[in-house]
Amino acid sequence: MCGIVGYVGRAKATPILLDGLRRLEYRGYDSAGLAVVERGHLETRKCAGRIAALAKLLQKKPVPGSLGVSHTRWATHGKVNDENAHPHFDASGKLALVHNGVIENYQTLKDELIRNGDTSFRSETDTEVLAHLIGKIYDDSCASTVDAAGKKARLFDAVRTALRQVIGTYGIALVHADVPDFMIGARRGSPLVLGVGNGENFLASDVSAIVAYTRDAVYLNDFDVVAAGPDKFEITSLAGDSTEHPVSKVEFTAEDIKKxxxxxxxxxxxxxxxxxxxxxxxxxxxxxxxxxxxxxxxxxxxxxxxxxxxxxxxxxxxxxxxxxxxxxxxxxxxxxxxxxxxxxxxxxxxxxxxxxxxxxxxxxxxxxxxxxxxxxxxxxxxxxxxxxxxxxxxxxxxxxxxxxxxxxxxxxxxxxxxxxxxxxxxxxxxxxxxxxxxxxxxxxxxxxxxxxxxxxxxxAVLDLNDQIKAIAKRYASANGFLFFGRQFNFAIALEGALKMKEITYLFAEGHPSAELKHGVIALIRSDLPSVFIAPDDSVFSKNLNNIEQVKARKGPIIALTSGNCAKHLKGIANEIVVLPEAPDYVMPILTVIPLQLLAYHLAVELGRDVDKPRNLAKSVTVE
Missing domain, CATH: 3.40.50.10490 (Glucose-6-phosphate isomerase like protein; domain 1)
Structure with a gap:
């Protein structure tokens, strides 16, 4: 995984592919690349690192052409390097493929290809094996002279034949230098959407990548295979049977996804x-x-x-x-x-x-x-x-x-x-x-x-933003955080810890408050603040007892509370954030927001990439 964008039409493909990748950038990635068909051959640019690095490659050596596929990668098979970045190619170098998912039987397929004389693998990825398999089936079918229409049909069939041999998950998009106005996509367990334009069509793993160009979309189902040219598309099953899909209107616009x-x-x-x-x-x-x-x-x-x-x-x-x-x-x-x-x-x-x-x-x-x-x-x-x-x-x-x-x-x-x-x-x-x-x-x-x-x-909670920002500054040197809550707010302790881990990269754990004395208390120290979610509810007195236990061991305390309970925390908690009063069944909606803000401001203070934290993807489509 992570992001796929494909284009076939009459405009230059590269700017559209790059723009689409940037719109998927928030999902996380470690490499980026694209391939464009130009005058019967493939032009490829790919690299480990950010999309900005790919854009620099394209500035130095632009790629014309109006048919192409692109990808941002989160490594699953193989190291993070230029060679393992997508797209990957078949043995002839004429077919370029990008892929989200995991081919579970890739080694078996690779061994079979090697036995049949294909030893030209360059990467460590499962994706390259699929590219070689499709390419071999296509090349074998085109041993005799075939016209342009025949090549399209045989490439479409080669994709279906290859995918019937695959065990695992995939969302793919591919192009071939032999067919300069033809793009193929397929999905099983990894999302893929066809964007329907006027004289152009798009493929993407998420519709947000292409919503700036079209709001008409066809959402593919598992085992669908789509072939698209500039003016038409066809969707079939793996067996080759035609399938009907409605064209849906995307509910949001490109403006909705701006900062x-x-x-x-x-x-x-x-x-x-x-x-x-x-x-x-x-x-x-x-x-x-x-x-x-x-x-x-x-x-x-x-x-x-x-x-x-x-x-x-x-x-x-x-x-x-x-x-x-x-x-x-x-x-x-x-x-x-x-x-x-x-x-x-x-x-x-x-x-x-x-x-x-x-x-x-x-x-x-x-x-x-x-x-x-x-x-x-x-x-x-x-x-x-x-x-x-x-x-x-x-x-x-x-x-x-x-x-x-x-x-x-x-x-x-x-x-x-x-x-x-x-x-x-x-x-x-x-x-x-x-x-x-x-x-x-x-x-x-x-x-x-x-x-x-x-x-x-x-x-009213958001009005506390400045107070929470100041707390984050005061605890920017902490080595981690412990979060505690009871009943409804136990889950908020878990969520607060998750937010802290995700974007600050600091150690953080969430626990039921009562579990403090069952082992967690051994962690209490002056550089490890404890965040207690202790609103005015039926278990406040029990939370207060736990807070006093942490205080006795010189642990810093940040307390979220409500109503008149703040007066009981004075002189005990180092920081007190007072929230509006609410019934216990809706209180988690209020108590979680200060924890979101605390994690955010601490991450900014530490210089983290808040919207693109390391190693994380927005939508986890592999197991």
Whole structure:
């Protein structure tokens, strides 16, 4: 993985390919490259490092031509160097291919190619093996004289034939010097979208790469293969059967993915949360019946009442949202609920009953492990629902129903606004299920009031930005951070630690506050601050006891609290951040925002690349 952009049309390909790669830059990468067909041969530029380095290569030696593919790479097979960067080529040097995913049987395929006399491999990658395999099948089919139309048909067929031999995942785009107005793409387990233009067509791993050029898109399904020229395209299955796909209108524009006046996307997205939280609940609150409207679940009221168990799955930040959801749904709806790592859930024989409902939570809707968990659940006959920010994503399309987050494009690698939108949706689910069971109208009304108050309360939290920035400066020399919380805010401790790790690269752990005395207390020291999430709730006194234990061992304390509890922390906590008061089931939406800001400002203070942290990808589409 990480980013694919392809172009066929009448304009110069290179500027479009470079621009598309830059729009995918936020997803993380270690190398970049492109190949363009020009007068019957391939012109290639690629290098380890940033897209800026690739642009310099192109300035020194420009590449004309109106057909090409490009790629940003996160290394999976082979070191980070120029040779392993994409595109990769077949033995003839006429076919260029870019690839996201993992070819699991690449060594078997490579050994077979070597036995048949192909020893011209130059890289350590699995991708090059696929390029050689397609190239060999194509060359063998063109042993006799073939006209231009015949070459296109045979290249299309060679791709399908090769992919039928592949075990693993792929999103690919390729061009061949023999066919100068013809681009092929295919997907299995790694997203690929066709952008439909006027006299031009595009391929991309994410529609944000091409939205500046077209808002008409065709989202490919697994095992689809697409062939595109400037004026038309054809999509078939691996067997060669034609398949029909609707052309969808992309919901956002290129303007929506600009930073504006903010120095980083992450800060912009933190400050968008009053609006994104409002959008997540817009049209979904039924004040008359004190419940939620979630028609996208595609479940009748009787089916919703019959749900006897809920399983929430996700990875990273989405997993932490699910952990809050576990508390929410059990408290509001009294339905047994559990959260599991998607990567673990899919490989376990988890006891499941027919009334079990499985939710797959993923901002991108393409997270490989979460998609795998969803597919495993469907295979076993369980109803599966998605919570996604991309209505055209694979999870959204393959689930039985779901809830769309309406958070808008999230560019920063460290998730912020998507997390709070997920929490709003999980609260709505708790309200919906609760009102169908034991939650009274009065209690339902209080939930709605708490949700409606959130945008204004988030504004108040964001007004604390300067205080949190000052705290970050004071603790810029810390060697790490410990985060503690109870009940709903245990998951926020985990999320706070994750944000700190992701963008500051500092050691950080999140724990239930009570676990302090079960080993973690051995870590307490003067250069390791403890962040306690201790709002005014039923467990504040217990959190206060834990805070005093850290204070007794000379550990610095940053406390997030609310209401009158701040007075109990004076003289104990080194830093006190006072938040608006809110019920415990929505408090995590408020407590997480100072932790997002703390991680952000500390990362800036340390000189980190906030929007493109090292080794991280925005959408993890490999296992």
């Amino acid at each position: 504006g006046d903010y120095p980083h996307y992450m800060l912009k997205e933190i400050f968008e949360q009053p609006n994104t939280v409002r959008d997540a609940m817009r049209g979904r609150l039924n004040a008359e019946e004190c419940t939620a409207r979630l028609g996208g679940l595609n479940m009748a009221p009787a089916e919703l009442r019959d749900v006897g168990r809920i399983v929430l799955t996700g990875c990273g930040t989405a997993l932490h949202a699910g952990r809050v959801g576990e508390y929410l749904i059990e408290q509001l709806a009294n339905i047994p609920t559990e959260i599991d790592y998607a990567s673990e859930f899919r490989h376990r024989n988890t006891p499941m009953t027919p009334e079990t409902l499985v939710f797959a939570i993923s901002q991108s809707g393409e997270t490989a492990d979460t998609l795998g968990a969803l597919r495993e659940s469907r295979r076993k006959g369980f109803r599966t629902l998605g919570i996604c920010n991309n209505v055209a994503s694979t999870i959204a399309r393959e689930s039985d129903g779901g809830v769309y987050m309406h958070a808008g494009p999230e560019i920063g690698v460290a998730a912020t606004k998507s997390f709070t939108s997920q929490l709003v949706i999980l609260t709505l689910l708790g309200l919906l299920f609760g009102r169908m069971r034991n939650l009274s109208m009065a209690e339902g009304s209080r939930v709605i009031e708490a949700l409606e108050a959130l945008p204004g309360q988030i504004d």
